Amino acid sequence: MALDRLGANALASDSVTAAKIANDAVSVADIADGSITTAKLADNAVTGAKIGQHEVKTDNIESSTSLHVDCTYTSGDNTVTTASTSSLAVGMEIHHSHGSNTTDADHNGNIIRAGTRISSITNATTFEMTIAAAGSGTDVLTHFTSGVTKSKIADSAVSIKKLADHDQAIEPLWTRLHYNAGANYTHQLISKQGTLISAANGNNGPAGIARLKGTTGHGDFIIMWTPGYSWGYSGIYAADVDGFVNLEDPAWMYSGGQNTGYHSYSFMNNNSNNIANIYHWNGSANSLVQNNTGLNGNTWRLWRVNGVLYAKAGGYANYTLQAANDRRDYVIWNISQSPNSCEIIQATRMPSGGA
Amino acid sequence: MITTYKGKSPAVVARAADLCGWKKMVSIDMDGTLNWWGETDHPTNSEIDAKLSEAQDAFDAQASKREDGNGALGAPDEE
Numbered sequence: 001m002a003l004d005r006l007g008a009n010a011l012a013s014d015s016v017t018a019a020k021i022a023n024d025a026v027s028v029a030d031i032a033d034g035s036i037t038t039a040k041l042a043d044n045a046v047t048g049a050k051i052g053q054h055e056v057k058t059d060n061i062e063s064s065t066s067l068h069v070d071c072t073y074t075s076g077d078n079t080v081t082t083a084s085t086s087s088l089a090v091g092m093e094i095h096h097s098h099g100s101n102t103t104d105a106d107h108n109g110n111i112i113r114a115g116t117r118i119s120s121i122t123n124a125t126t127f128e129m130t131i132a133a134a135g136s137g138t139d140v141l142t143h144f145t146s147g148v149t150k151s152k153i154a155d156s157a158v159s160i161k162k163l164a165d166h167d168q169a170i171e172p173l174w175t176r177l178h179y180n181a182g183a184n185y186t187h188q189l190i191s192k193q194g195t196l197i198s199a200a201n202g203n204n205g206p207a208g209i210a211r212l213k214g215t216t217g218h219g220d221f222i223i224m225w226t227p228g229y230s231w232g233y234s235g236i237y238a239a240d241v242d243g244f245v246n247l248e249d250p251a252w253m254y255s256g257g258q259n260t261g262y263h264s265y266s267f268m269n270n271n272s273n274n275i276a277n278i279y280h281w282n283g284s285a286n287s288l289v290q291n292n293t294g295l296n297g298n299t300w301r302l303w304r305v306n307g308v309l310y311a312k313a314g315g316y317a318n319y320t321l322q323a324a325n326d327r328r329d330y331v332i333w334n335i336s337q338s339p340n341s342c343e344i345i346q347a348t349r350m351p352s353g354g355a
Numbered sequence: 356m357i358t359t360y361k362g363k364s365p366a367v368v369a370r371a372a373d374l375c376g377w378k379k380m381v382s383i384d385m386d387g388t389l390n391w392w393g394e395t396d397h398p399t400n401s402e403i404d405a406k407l408s409e410a411q412d413a414f415d416a417q418a419s420k421r422e423d424g425n426g427a428l429g430a431p432d433e434e
Contacts, residue, residue, distance in 0.1 A: 181365055186423040202427025203373070204365035204382065231380060231429070233392075255385060272379040273392055288393070337382060338427065 064147030068097050071142045073111045073133040078119070080129055085121050092118045093149050094129060097141040111135040112142070115151075159248045160215065161241070161329075165351075167214075170221060170332065172347040174210035178254055180336045182206045197334050198341030203231050207338040209254040212347055215241055216330040220354035222303035223332060224346040227269040229296040232337030238302060239264035239281075241329040254333050258286065263328060265321060267302070267311065268335060269294055276313045280321065290319050299345060305354040359387030363407075366427035370410035371403045373428055 071082045082088075094116045116131045160168055173194045181204060183189060189208030190197050199207035216223075216238075227234035237254075241247065243262030257264035258281045266279040271294050278290040290313065298314030309322040334342045360368060360383045368389065372381045375398035382390045391397040414426030421433055 181427075182425065184423065200431055201423075201425055202366060202430030203369035205425050205427025205430050206423070233380065270380055273394060275392075337380070339429070 062147040064145070064149070065092075066143070066145050068141055068143055070139040072138045073136055073140060075111075075134065075136040076132050078129045078132045079122070079126060080133070081126050083125065085124055085127050088118055088121060088127055088144060089146060090118050090120060092144045092146045093151060094118065095143040095145070095150075097143045111137050111140060118144075156248075159246065161247075165217065168217060169349045170212055170214040170216050170223070170347045172344040173213045174334070174344065175213045176211045176252075178209040180207045180209050181338065183208055192343065195345070196341060196343040198228065198343075199232075199336070199338035200230075200341075201338040203338070205338040207232070207336040207340065209336040210334055211254070212332040212344065216304070216328075216332070217349045218327045218329050220303075220305050220350040222301065222346060222348060222350060222354060223344070224299055224301050226297065226299055226343045226345060227267070227295070228339070228341030229269060229271045229294060230339040230341075231270065231272040232340035233268045233270045233335045234337075234340040234342050235267040235269050235300070235335045236302075236332050236342060237264060237266050237335065238330040238332050241331050244331070247331060254336070257281065257331075257333075260284065265302070265311070266335070267300055267313070269300075269313075270340070271296070276316070278311055278313065278319065278321075289321065290316070292316050303354060360389055361385075361387030364411075364414065366425075367407065367410045367414050368403065370413055370426075370428045371406040372398060374406040374410055375402050 067087055069082055069084075069087065071080050073080055094112050096112055111133050112129075113131045113134050116129050118127050119130045120128045122128060174190050174197045175194075177190060177197075181201075183199070183201075183206035187199070187201065187206050187208070189199060190210060197208055197210050199205065201207065212223075223236075223238075225236060227236075237257045239257030239259065240262040243257070243259030243264070244252070246252070256266060261283045263283060264281040266277075266281075268279070269276045274294040276292040276295045277288055280287050280289045290311070292313055295314040300314065301310070301312040303310050304326060307322075307325050307327060308320065309326040311319050311321050313319075332347070363383060365383050368383060369381055377398050379394055379397070380392055381397070382392075384390045389400065389403065413428075416426070417430070418424045418426035421430075423433060
């Protein structure tokens with residue numbers, strides 16, 4: 001009689017060893033749903049190749065924490081004491097409180113080595129570090145982080161749109177100078193503490209292009225500038241940030257900002273054509289929305305209040321560029337055509353509302 | 356007649372326009388066409404082309420005498 005089934009009591013507990021299971025003898029179907037527990041997975045056993053694309057969800061990422069706690073270190077020792085370990089967790093990164101994870105002399109402390117983490121919590125007042133302290137110190141203010149930490153973000157990987165709102169705010173400062181039409185180190189193109197960009201190098205001669213620091217954001221803002229009044233066009237471009245793939249690209253080009261599907265505006269003034277014009281690119285076509293005689297030394301304005309975008313060229317009447325629902329985040333740069341100039345007088349977001 | 360001004364010096368083109376008697380602005384668009392910024396009585400491309408050589412000579416003559424090599428029309432003297 002063939003034996004095709006063993007009773008539950010026929011095998012002693014723990015009697016079937018791995019050596020008695022043939023290769024490929026256990027199929028996935030033989031494993032009960034939910035039967036493989038964390039305890040059955042070896043440390044570091046799950047590799048990247050076993051995780052499908054898009055399988056790691058936001059919910060699965062530990063929430064970021066950042067806290068500062070006084071700790072006492074002993075040189076050469078992994079053990080650290082503190083008033084309470086209740087807020088600490090295994091795996092937290094440990095840095096000097098000023099944010100440096102280095103131990104060089106320029107970053108005071110010289111206690112916590114780069115890459116140090118909490119390896120275990122011993123008790124209510126003691127924990128172990130993965131790397132022994134490089135120096136001793138009592139009640140050293142220490143920075144603990146977890147979740148998405150600084151070490152997981154590559155240098156220069158955070159673009160302007162990922163910064164805190166305040167750090168993205170537009171400022172009256174020409175930055176990221178780009179040489180144009182043969183300009184070089186012999187030409188001073190930015191002056192007045194970064195507020196004036198100018199070129200007086202002949203018709204279509206060497207000039208510079210620069211970008212105002214930050215962007216307008218999606219709310220209220222105001223920008224005021226004085227364009228030059230000479231042969232070349234002076235003024236600014238304002239274009240929707242979303243129309244650009246990457247504003248931080250070193251090769252970011254300062255064209256007219258006429259990106260398909262995205263709005264932009266040009267504010268142009270010169271004396272050779274003697275015009276002070278405003279153009280609107282609606283994503284597919286450019287149109288002249290205000291046609292005026294050129295202005296010499298007047299202040300121009302671009303501002304937004306509650307989704308209404310306005311412009312004003314010198315003493316000419318206010319012009320509504322968009323009557324409602326303008327929530328675009330604009331990047332601003334100058335028109336570059338020698339001889340010309342553009343002095344930024346004011347550029348700021350107005351988080352509490354404009355007027 | 357030149358069909359594209361891409362790669363031409365904008366300063367030389369400005370000089371050529373000036374030699375044609377055009378005192379207003381002219382620039383070269385990214386597609387290589389001349390941009391007269393809405394003006395209608397500007398020189399033709401043929402007229403510009405006819406002055407390009409003379410404009411280039413004037414540009415080079417000025418550039419050779421300057422440390423910054425700037426041959427643009429109206430460039431102020433170097434310090």
